[in-house]
Amino acid sequence: MNPLLQVEDLDVRFATPMGLVHAVRGVGFTMGREKLAIVGESGSGKSVTGRALMGLVAPPGRVSAHRLDFDGIALADAGPVAFRRLRGKRIGLVMQDPKFSLNPVQRIGEQISETLRLHTGLSSAAARSRSMAMLEAVRISDPERVYRAYPHELSGGMAQRAMLSMMLVAEPDLLIADEPTSALDVTVQLEILSILDEQIRLRGMGLIFISHDLRLVSRFCDRVLVMYAGRVVETIAAADLAHAKHPYTQGLYRCLPNLDRPGEKLPVLNRDPAWLTA
Amino acid sequence: MSLPFLEVAALEVSFGAGAQAVRAVRGVSFAVQRGESFGLVGESGSGKSTILRALVGLNPASGGSMRVDGVELGMTRDKALRRRMQMVFQDPYGSLHPRQTVDSQLSEALRIQSLADGERRIRTILDQVGLGPRFRFRYPHQLSGGQRQRVAIARALIVEPEILLLDEPTSALDVSVQAEVLNLLMALRQERNLTYIFVSHDLSVIATMCGRLAVMQSGAIVEELSASQLRDRHTTTDYARTLLAASEGYRPQG
Amino acid sequence: MSDTLPWRARLLSGEYASRREASLARFYLGWLALRRSPAAMAGLLIVGLLILTAILAPWIAPYHPDVQALDRALQPPSAAHWFGTDEFGRDVFSRIVWGARVTLYIVLLVAALAAPVGLLVGCVAGYLGGWVEVVLMRLTDIALAFPRLVLALAFTAALGPGLEHAVIAIALTGWPPYARIARAETLTLRRSDFIAAIRLLGGSSSRIVLKHIVPLCLPSLLVRATLDMAGVILIAAGLGFLGLGAQPPTAEWGAMLSSGRDYLLSAWWAATFPGLAIFIVSMGFNLLGDGLRDVLDPKHA
Numbered sequence: 010m011n012p013l014l015q016v017e018d019l020d021v022r023f024a025t026p027m028g029l030v031h032a033v034r035g036v037g038f039t040m041g042r043e044k045l046a047i048v049g050e051s052g053s054g055k056s057v058t059g060r061a062l063m064g065l066v067a068p069p070g071r072v073s074a075h076r077l078d079f080d081g082i083a084l085a086d087a088g089p090v091a092f093r094r095l096r097g098k099r100i101g102l103v104m105q106d107p108k109f110s111l112n113p114v115q116r117i118g119e120q121i122s123e124t125l126r127l128h129t130g131l132s133s134a135a136a137r138s139r140s141m142a143m144l145e146a147v148r149i150s151d152p153e154r155v156y157r158a159y160p161h162e163l164s165g166g167m168a169q170r171a172m173l174s175m176m177l178v179a180e181p182d183l184l185i186a187d188e189p190t191s192a193l194d195v196t197v198q199l200e201i202l203s204i205l206d207e208q209i210r211l212r213g214m215g216l217i218f219i220s221h222d223l224r225l226v227s228r229f230c231d232r233v234l235v236m237y238a239g240r241v242v243e244t245i246a247a248a249d250l251a252h253a254k255h256p257y258t259q260g261l262y263r264c265l266p267n268l269d270r271p272g273e274k275l276p277v278l279n280r281d282p283a284w285l286t287a
Numbered sequence: 288m289s290l291p292f293l294e295v296a297a298l299e300v301s302f303g304a305g306a307q308a309v310r311a312v313r314g315v316s317f318a319v320q321r322g323e324s325f326g327l328v329g330e331s332g333s334g335k336s337t338i339l340r341a342l343v344g345l346n347p348a349s350g351g352s353m354r355v356d357g358v359e360l361g362m363t364r365d366k367a368l369r370r371r372m373q374m375v376f377q378d379p380y381g382s383l384h385p386r387q388t389v390d391s392q393l394s395e396a397l398r399i400q401s402l403a404d405g406e407r408r409i410r411t412i413l414d415q416v417g418l419g420p421r422f423r424f425r426y427p428h429q430l431s432g433g434q435r436q437r438v439a440i441a442r443a444l445i446v447e448p449e450i451l452l453l454d455e456p457t458s459a460l461d462v463s464v465q466a467e468v469l470n471l472l473m474a475l476r477q478e479r480n481l482t483y484i485f486v487s488h489d490l491s492v493i494a495t496m497c498g499r500l501a502v503m504q505s506g507a508i509v510e511e512l513s514a515s516q517l518r519d520r521h522t523t524t525d526y527a528r529t530l531l532a533a534s535e536g537y538r539p540q541g
Numbered sequence: 542m543s544d545t546l547p548w549r550a551r552l553l554s555g556e557y558a559s560r561r562e563a564s565l566a567r568f569y570l571g572w573l574a575l576r577r578s579p580a581a582m583a584g585l586l587i588v589g590l591l592i593l594t595a596i597l598a599p600w601i602a603p604y605h606p607d608v609q610a611l612d613r614a615l616q617p618p619s620a621a622h623w624f625g626t627d628e629f630g631r632d633v634f635s636r637i638v639w640g641a642r643v644t645l646y647i648v649l650l651v652a653a654l655a656a657p658v659g660l661l662v663g664c665v666a667g668y669l670g671g672w673v674e675v676v677l678m679r680l681t682d683i684a685l686a687f688p689r690l691v692l693a694l695a696f697t698a699a700l701g702p703g704l705e706h707a708v709i710a711i712a713l714t715g716w717p718p719y720a721r722i723a724r725a726e727t728l729t730l731r732r733s734d735f736i737a738a739i740r741l742l743g744g745s746s747s748r749i750v751l752k753h754i755v756p757l758c759l760p761s762l763l764v765r766a767t768l769d770m771a772g773v774i775l776i777a778a779g780l781g782f783l784g785l786g787a788q789p790p791t792a793e794w795g796a797m798l799s800s801g802r803d804y805l806l807s808a809w810w811a812a813t814f815p816g817l818a819i820f821i822v823s824m825g826f827n828l829l830g831d832g833l834r835d836v837l838d839p840k841h842a
Contacts, residue, residue, distance in 0.1 A: 050461040051432075194330040195488060195533040202537050221461060228537040264466035266495040268534065271514035274473060275466040275495065343741045366743035374741060382734035386756060388563045395752070399742045424557035426567070442738060 011081040012039045013183060013215045014062070018075035021057050021066055032057045032070070034239040042182075044209060044216045046226040046247065048261070049236035058236070059185050059219045063100055064092030080182060098128040101176035105188040107168035111160040117171045118144075118156030121178055128179040143174040147204050166197035170204065177208055184209070187219040202229055223250065223261050235261070238285050257284055291318035292356060292482055293450060299350030300334070300341050311337045313506040314351070321449070324476060324483040326497030328490055328530070334506040335486045336377075339452045342484070343374050355450065370400055373443035377455040379435035383427040389413075389438050390423045393445055400446045408445055415478075416441045417471060433464035437471065444475065450482045457492065469495060490534040494518065502527045574836045581832020587825025594641040602635035607790040615808040625810035627801060633810060636792035637818050643793045644822060647708055647777045648770050654712035656766050659719020664750050664758060666720070667727025678724065685717040690776060697785040704793070707786040711776055715769065719762055726758045760837035767830035771823035778819050794819050 021033035033054040038045070049055040061072045064084070077085040079100065084091060096102070104110045112120055121140040125131055131139065137156075144152035147170040160168055169189065176184060186205070190198040206229065209216050220226050226233055227250040235243040235258045243255040253259050260278035300312035312334040319325045327335040340346040342353055344364055353360040355371060376382040384392055390409065397405045413419055416437040427435055436456060443451060453472070457465040469492065476483055485496050493500050494517050501508045502524070510524045522528050552566040575581050594601060610630035618625045624633035666677035693710035700706040730736060731754075739749055780786035781795025789796065794815040801812030 050463060196330065196529055199533050199537060206539060223462070224536050228539065261463060264463050266466070266469065266489070266491040268491045268494045268531075269518055271494045271518055272473075272498070273495065274470050277466050277470065278463040343737075345737055345741065364743075369741055369743040372741075374738070376734040376738070378734060382738060384735045384753060384757075386567075388557075388560065390560060390563075395739070395744075396742050399739070399744045399748070424560060424563040426563070439738075446742065 011078070013041050013080055014217075015039045015076055015078040016062070016074065017077075019058065019061060019077065020073045021054070021061050021070055023070045025069070032239055033061060036234075036236070036239075036241050037075075038234055038241065038244065040215055040217070040232075042213050042215045043232060044206075044218060044230040046218045046220060046230035046233040047236060048220055048223055048226050048233055050221060050261075052238075053236040054239040055219050055221075055236050056187055059102075059187050059217060062217070063096055063102055063185060064089060065096075065102075097124060097176075097181070098179050099181050099183065101179070101181040101184045103169075103172055103176050103184065103186040103189045106192045107165065107172040108160065110172055111168060111175075113160050115159075116156070117158050117160065117163070121156075121171070121175045124175050125178050140174070140178060143178045144171070146177075146208065147171075147174045148200070149174075164197075165193050166201060169193060169201055173201070173204065173208070177212070180212065181214065183215045183217070185217045185219070188221070189218075190225075191220070191222070198225075223258075224265055227251070227262075240285075242284060255284075256281065289320075290357060292321035292323075293319040293484070294354045295338070295342070295351070296353075297351035298338065298341060298348055298353065300337050300346055301349045311506055312341065315503075315506075315508055316351075317501055317508065317511065319482060319484065321482055322480050323499065324485060324497045326493035326500030327484065327486045327503055328488065328493045328500055329503030330488055330530075332505070333503040335503050336454050337506075339374060339454050339484065339486055342452060343369075343372060366400060370446050371448055372450040372452065373446065373448040374452040374454065375436070375439050375443050375456045378459055379432045379439065380427075380459075382439045383435055383442075385427055388424050388426055389418075389430075389441075392438065392442055396442050396445050402446065412441045412445045415444070415475065417467075431464075432460050433468060436460065436468055440468075440471070440475070444479070447479075448481070450484070451476075453483060453485045455487055456485075458487065458489065465492075472496065490517070490530060502530060571836050575832055578832045578835060580828045581835070584825045584828025584830070584832055587821060588829055591641050591645060591822055591825065594638055595645045598639050598642055602632070602638040604632035604635040606631065606636045606639040606792045615804060615811065617808070618810055624814040625808065627797070627811045628804060628808075633797070633814050636797060637794065637814060639792040640794045640797065640815070640818070643704065643787055643791060644774055644777070647704070647711075648773055648826075650708045651712050651715055651773045652766050652770070654709070655715035656719050656762055659716035659721075660723045660755060660758060660762055662716070663720035663723025663725075664727050664754050667724040668731055668746065668750050668754060670731075674724075677720070681717045681720045684714065685721075687714055689714040690779060693776065693780055694783070694785065697780065702785045702788055704787045704791070707777060707780045710780075711773055715773070718769070719765065722761055722765055723758045726761060727754055730754055730757055760833075764830055764834040764837060767826055767833055770826040770830075774819060774823045774826070 017037045019033055019036040023030040023032055036058055047055045047058060057066065060066050066072050074085045077083070079095060082091070111117070118137070118140055121143060122133065122136040125136045125139055126133065141152050141156060144155055149155050149167070149170055155163065155167065155171060163171060189205070190201050193201060218226065218230055227247050230247045233245050233247050233250060234241050235245070235255065237257050243253060243258045245253055245258065250258070250262055253262060257278070260276070263276045264278055266275060296316045298312055298315045299310065301308045301310050303309055315338060317325065327338060329335045337346055341348045342360065344360070344362060347362055358368065393409045393412065394405055397408060402408065409423065410420060413423060418434065418437050418441070422430070422434065430438065456472070457468050460468060473496065475481065483496070485493060487493050494514055497514060499511070499513050500517065502510045504526050510522065510527045512522065520531060522531055552569045557563040557566060608631065613626050613630040614628050616622055616626045622632050622634065624637065627633055627636070662677050662681065666674040689711070692714050693707060696710035696713070697703070697706045736749060736753060739753060777786055778795030778798065781793045782799040784799070787793035787796055797815035798812050798819070801815065805812050
């Protein structure tokens with residue numbers, strides 16, 4: 010059986026007035042229907058990688074890859090049409106702030122039904138009942154109200170659930186979530202994560218979880234790609250993160266403040282220029 | 288026991304008027320000793336930042352009292368009183384004037400407070416926040432988030448305040464940079480015997496930085512505890528327990 | 542070339558040794574950005590030429606602009622008179638060259654009168670808010686409600702025709718747009734943390750407005766003023782055309798256009814060249830203003 014996603018030598022470059030910025034440099038990985046995390050600090054190229062996988066890098070940026078296969082479909086040299094056919098239907102995307110990814114002047118229900126009808130050609134009544142079921146699946150207790158609500162009438166956590174249902178309703182095989190919880194309060198974060206976890210498990214999907222939060226990722230995901238300056242410096246099972254081999258991963262993990270060591274100086278990360286090439 | 292250095296009693300802050308008024312802070316009281324580091328932890332909308340803004344006079348208090356060293360903090364404050372309490376803001380991209388160099392932002396602080404010997408003070412403070420002279424004539428857009436936050440700390444400390452209010456100073460930073468800035472703040476507090484009020488949504492950050500903390504929910508303090516009580520998970524309210532559980536991270540079900 | 546590299550490299554490196562060098566670098570980077578836009582450079586070239594022409598008028602113009610020679614009236618363009626002569630035998634090219642002075646004078650005077658007033662009114666209204674804002678902005682609305690050309694007409698009619706009166710009339714109706722822009726910018730700045738930081742250091746309101754807010758409003762105002770200059774030139778020309786601006790025999794492009802109009806069919810050059818001058822210069826200001834907006838105003842970049 011084909012792996013869900015196979016990436017080899019993915020490169021993204023941006024031409025800027027200051028010169029060429031090489032945002033992603035030779036990233037490669039293979040994933041099945043698992044929860045894969047891409048972690049790194051700002052500017053590490055993790056978000057750009059996620060966008061490149063969906064064909065969403067905007068014009069000054071140029072994407073090239075030796076291989077980019079999604080479920081046996083070669084996308085490395087495919088045009089925007091091939092990506093458009095997959096996006097929403099087979100690959101979903103959840104972004105950090107639902108306020109910017111939901112249409113502010115359309116009711117939540119209409120947005121979900123529309124996604125569904127676009128990809129499945131379902132009748133509007135059928136789309137409505139499927140959407141309603143989807144809202145219930147993301148643990149919204151009064152789906153009727155949320156279905157009729159506009160995005161601004163929802164709290165951040167509710168809006169992110171709505172976003173999640175919009176992305177899951179077409180039953181994609183792969184979901185790319187770019188910092189889906191970092192704009193939310195901690196208690197809400199956990200709820201969203203547990204919904205996400207449940208849905209991924211029930212549907213047997215693959216998840217790419219892009220995050221800067223190593224501690225979160227270590228508990229939530231199966232496998233972790235650690236990115237630094239556009240490269241993958243380490244690939245490691247999430248459970249082994251505490252015993253990472255690469256000094257960058259170790260440093261990221263140790264510099265987190267810890268409840269159990271109050272008032273202690275935090276270990277800091279000493280960046281080694283060799284990481285840029287090694 | 289001596290009189291507390293900073294005392295907030297039955298503080299109320301409301302926004303809007305009449306029926307639409309929102310009580311952002313509801314009868315909050317706490318006291319902080321000189322040299323102590325006190326944490327306010329809570330989720331967004333809990334009123335923790337509003338308390339800081341009321342303390343420095345950016346939001347008017349609608350009730351209660353605030354005292355520093357026995358002096359009542361009203362809406363009008365002279366420069367000497369203002370100098371005693373400075374603040375570091377959350378967003379490193381919004382807290383520096385976009386078209387002034389580091390140097391001019393620091394000298395502006397000195398000029399407002401009419402402090403002499405500016406040249407030496409600027410050089411010293413830049414060293415102390417770990418930036419050094421190379422950064423003195425840079426514009427904010429030439430600095431990273433962590434460097435900007437160091438400049439903001441330098442601007443607050445160059446007038447030698449006694450109290451520093453920190454409003455989520457590291458939540459916009461990468462974790463590795465957060466560690467550096469937190470270490471810096473710890474060291475500066477020791478060197479200068481500063482009193483901190485540290486606001487954060489992150490319990491582990493508060494645990495690292497503060498000896499004592501108050502948990503806030505919808506404008507009120509629900510629980511006050513010490514860092515060691517926090518370490519031993521000695522929480523008494525449900526809300527504090529929820530927050531604590533959340534900060535331990537995700538626990539997969541099944 | 543090689544000996545100019547060190548200072549350029551230093552300005553681009555972001556490591557400056559002094560306050561002077563830091564501000565120098567900012568201008569240099571702005572210049573580099575402006576240079577990337579061909580339209581802006583064309584605008585800059587036109588405006589630069591206008592300024593040079595105005596300064597060097599006595600040396601550039603081959604004839605005296607006002608001396609009449611009726612025996613050579615309405616001659617077509619030739620080697621002796623590049624743009625021909627007008628109905629009094631005056632050299633049209635020389636009059637256009639001298640007219641550059643009048644145009645520049647109007648533009649600078651209007652900018653110097655209207656922009657600072659608008660800037661201050663807008664910033665103060667935006668920062669202080671409350672009743673100060675209400676009063677200042679209603680005043681602005683009132684001034685904005687006057688039709689520009691009609692007020693200018695009334696003004697010059699009351700005070701008598703003349704260049705200065707035309708300029709004052711234009712400036713009187715010119716400041717409200719600046720006040721509006723400055724207020725809108727100030728409203729977004731007022732709540733920012735860096736302004737809060739100055740407040741809690743003990744900085745006074747006047748200090749905050751003058752030292753911290755006004756400099757941030759300047760770029761968008763400069764852009765707007767440059768774009769406005771095209772309109773100012775057209776209005777001044779319009780007043781000149783109606784006989785209410787510059788008075789004869791002063792060489793002013795609008796007045797030249799007006800008097801040349803009578804001979805348009807028999808001597809096209811007398812009206813066409815002043816018209817072209819007005820067109821080119823106002824387009825130059827427009828192009829430059831657009832380019833400056835791209836460089837100075839990050840919201841549009």
